Amino acid sequence: MSECNEQILQFAPFESFVSPTFWHKLAELKLDYDRLSDAERSVFGHYTNRKASGCLLEVDYSAYNSAAQPPKFSHAAVGTIYNKNTIEEFKALDKTALLAAEGKRLLADMKNGRVLNDASLLARFTVLSFADLKSHSYYYWFAFPCPLTPTLRLHCDPLRLKGLPESSRYIDAICALPAESQNFFILYANEEQMLWETRSLSGFNEQEAEHYYYCFADPSEYENPAWLMRNYVAFLLQQCPKLVGQTLKFMGLRYDQQMQLDNSLIWQVSQAEPCDYEQVQFVGWELNRNGKMGPRMVNMRDSMDPAKLAENVINLNLKLMKWRLVPDLNLEILAATKCLLFGAGTLGCAVARNLLSWGFKHITLLDNGKVGYSNPVRQSLYTHADAVAGNRMKATTAASRLLEINPSTVSKGFVLEIPMLGHTIGESLRSQTEEHLKLIEQQVQAHDVIFLLTDSRESRWLPTLLGAAHEKIVINAALGFDSYLVMRHGSNREMVGDVIQEIDGLKCISGQQLGCYFCNDVTAPGNVSNQL
Amino acid sequence: MTTLTWPEFLSQAKQLLEISTRLGDNWILYEKDDQEGNSFLKYTHKLRCGDSDDLINVEYHIVYSISYQVPVLYFQAHRSDGSLLDLEDTWKTFMPETPRSELYQMLTQMEHPALFRPFMAFHPCRTTEILSQFGKPSRNVLITFISLYGPYVQLNLVNAYGLDTH
Numbered sequence: 001m002s003e004c005n006e007q008i009l010q011f012a013p014f015e016s017f018v019s020p021t022f023w024h025k026l027a028e029l030k031l032d033y034d035r036l037s038d039a040e041r042s043v044f045g046h047y048t049n050r051k052a053s054g055c056l057l058e059v060d061y062s063a064y065n066s067a068a069q070p071p072k073f074s075h076a077a078v079g080t081i082y083n084k085n086t087i088e089e090f091k092a093l094d095k096t097a098l099l100a101a102e103g104k105r106l107l108a109d110m111k112n113g114r115v116l117n118d119a120s121l122l123a124r125f126t127v128l129s130f131a132d133l134k135s136h137s138y139y140y141w142f143a144f145p146c147p148l149t150p151t152l153r154l155h156c157d158p159l160r161l162k163g164l165p166e167s168s169r170y171i172d173a174i175c176a177l178p179a180e181s182q183n184f185f186i187l188y189a190n191e192e193q194m195l196w197e198t199r200s201l202s203g204f205n206e207q208e209a210e211h212y213y214y215c216f217a218d219p220s221e222y223e224n225p226a227w228l229m230r231n232y233v234a235f236l237l238q239q240c241p242k243l244v245g246q247t248l249k250f251m252g253l254r255y256d257q258q259m260q261l262d263n264s265l266i267w268q269v270s271q272a273e274p275c276d277y278e279q280v281q282f283v284g285w286e287l288n289r290n291g292k293m294g295p296r297m298v299n300m301r302d303s304m305d306p307a308k309l310a311e312n313v314i315n316l317n318l319k320l321m322k323w324r325l326v327p328d329l330n331l332e333i334l335a336a337t338k339c340l341l342f343g344a345g346t347l348g349c350a351v352a353r354n355l356l357s358w359g360f361k362h363i364t365l366l367d368n369g370k371v372g373y374s375n376p377v378r379q380s381l382y383t384h385a386d387a388v389a390g391n392r393m394k395a396t397t398a399a400s401r402l403l404e405i406n407p408s409t410v411s412k413g414f415v416l417e418i419p420m421l422g423h424t425i426g427e428s429l430r431s432q433t434e435e436h437l438k439l440i441e442q443q444v445q446a447h448d449v450i451f452l453l454t455d456s457r458e459s460r461w462l463p464t465l466l467g468a469a470h471e472k473i474v475i476n477a478a479l480g481f482d483s484y485l486v487m488r489h490g491s492n493r494e495m496v497g498d499v500i501q502e503i504d505g506l507k508c509i510s511g512q513q514l515g516c517y518f519c520n521d522v523t524a525p526g527n528v529s530n531q532l
Numbered sequence: 533m534t535t536l537t538w539p540e541f542l543s544q545a546k547q548l549l550e551i552s553t554r555l556g557d558n559w560i561l562y563e564k565d566d567q568e569g570n571s572f573l574k575y576t577h578k579l580r581c582g583d584s585d586d587l588i589n590v591e592y593h594i595v596y597s598i599s600y601q602v603p604v605l606y607f608q609a610h611r612s613d614g615s616l617l618d619l620e621d622t623w624k625t626f627m628p629e630t631p632r633s634e635l636y637q638m639l640t641q642m643e644h645p646a647l648f649r650p651f652m653a654f655h656p657c658r659t660t661e662i663l664s665q666f667g668k669p670s671r672n673v674l675i676t677f678i679s680l681y682g683p684y685v686q687l688n689l690v691n692a693y694g695l696d697t698h
Contacts, residue, residue, distance in 0.1 A: 017589065018614040053578040053587055056612075072558050138614070257690070259556035298613035313650060316619060316641055323636045 009152040012055040012220040016142040019060035045077040046070035047219040050255040055220040075183040077123035090130035103145040103282030119184035122231040141295040144284040152269040162262035187213040218252030307407040338362040343453035344394040349381040367395040420458040452476040490514030534663040535601035602659040606651040
């Protein structure tokens with residue numbers, strides 16, 4: 001016989017456990033059905049007493065079904081969700097009043113026979129929430145309403161089922177009961193008469209009460225029984241006030257991996273005074289992750305926002321390429337580097353697409369042209385429809401097309417003429433040219449790398465000059481019929497940690513000694529348009 | 533070399549399901565439709581994760597790979613607030629000792645062939661090699677597969693799955 005030291009029975013509070021599908025479904029319902037309505041909704045949760053971890057009440061997409069469908073080995077819990085339209089309403093709502101309202105519903109269900117009919121109403125929960133559908137953030141607060149009944153005195157240490165004499169007879173009787181009914185029931189155990197039978201709650205008979213074990217599916221893994229036992233006790237004493245003061249035996253059923261009940265616990269408790277159900281207070285708001293009385297928040301962008309999903313997967317792809325091929329590659333630098341592309345034609349589109357594939361995010365294009373019918377076949381950012389529209393400018397079309405390919409891109413397009421050496425500028429075009437000049441210089445200053453991808457020699461002169469003056473990295477590319485050129489312009493920038501490489505058979509020249517397109521060419525920039 | 537046809541995958545999956553039910557375990561067969569590769573085995577359980585001791589829910593799928601003709605282990609873990617573990621978190625949780633340079637080859641994020649969402653998975657390219665190392669073919673390749681790959685991600689089958697019941 002274990003020590004009788006008259007402690008107070010403590011309960012293991014419920015811990016909410018939310019599946020991502022719960023949020024997916026809530027977002028769907030809010031967008032497609034509820035819209036601006038914030039009427040309460042009935043929801044179902046579930047809890048398991050098989051190999052239980054913690055003391056969990058779980059919710060997933062099935063919460064919003066019209067009938068409870070708990071998974072195998074689990075039991076249904078019944079709840080209400082109050083999904084508010086704004087964060088202000090969420091914060092301002094009177095939490096005590098809400099809990100009291102939910103608690104009174106629970107008591108009403110106990111009185112009016114609904115619990116007798118469906119005991120899962122004893123496993124009650126409430127969710128207060130606010131879904132920020134733009135940022136995919138969910139603010140939520142679970143409550144497990146329970147009347148603050150007088151404390152239960154524990155008459156001795158809890159017993160294990162396997163420790164009872166004739167334990168196998170108990171187990172046989174329990175296992176004969178179908179799984180759905182095992183959430184709350186009575187076990188009549190009369191050792192003298194060698195009779196073990198289960199009874200539903202409505203089969204309660206005062207005459208037999210001394211032989212009763214009040215059984216319930218216990219989702220707690222701890223020494224203390226799950227929170228829902230408190231509602232169970234409240235219900236029983238409300239139905240039969242004579243039980244007040246008597247020692248009652250409660251059995252929390254716990255199945256292990258092999259579906260054995262051996263380690264189920266038995267508590268012998270009594271409640272000294274009756275509870276005044278009219279005046280009783282309610283408890284049950286869940287503490288947040290810091291153990292304080294407050295709501296929780298989860299940001300689901302990574303799994304729910306398509307743009308974020310794309311970004312994550314693209315980044316992963318790049319990392320895999322890096323680990324496999326170029327371990328020293330610094331992907332963060334690539335993502336932060338700002339690229340300015342002079343020209344949005346064949347070269348411009350191809351370079352832009354390639355930059356995207358390597359994880360560059362900031363791409364600006366400059367071009368004065370309109371998308372024409374011959375462009376789409378060679379210029380990979382344009383379609384036939386662009387040409388048909390007749391008024392689509394390349395720079396802006398390319399910029400928006402890049403966004404369509406990767407929503408995380410920061411792309412811009414400017415329609416302008418690059419002032420060119422050897423080309424006269426009429427008086428009427430003077431102010432526009434000055435504007436464009438200013439804009440071009442601004443853009444060069446604002447970016448890190450400039451690409452010269454235009455269709456003439458002389459249009460490269462000004463960008464070359466600006467790139468050198470502002471010490472930017474300049475990459476120059478040109479296409480001929482049967483030849484091409486790609487070169488990096490020299491720079492006066494001092495590279496910290498730059499090491500001159502010695503490669504056999506090659507003369508290696510440092511960046512500061514490289515020339516530009518014009519230094520390396522024998523002809524001066526003229527006007528090519530009269531050579532066509 | 534050990535490979536599996538789709539009908540073989542299905543029948544062995546059903547066998548595993550039978551054993552699971554008999555042992556009181558909770559494997560499920562999810563059938564999206566009757567197209568090749570669109571049915572898979574599902575198993576869920578909770579784990580306490582290493583340092584923070586927080587509970588996570590892990591869902592495992594045994595999916596058929598049409599191109600490699602072998603089973604593939606996909607899984608996804610989420611926390612109590614519904615947020616999913618990303619690749620880095622997954623590596624830290626399940627394989628904290630393995631260097632990242634090795635991990636990316638074995639355990640990465642892939643698109644689930646039936647659900648079209650990103651899941652963590654063991655890449656199937658070496659599976660047939662691994663399954664063939666025993667010489668004799670297994671009577672249930674799925675049980676062999678799970679017992680080989682599962683433990684790395686805390687998916688363990690009790691020994692009773694391997695008992696001969698015929």
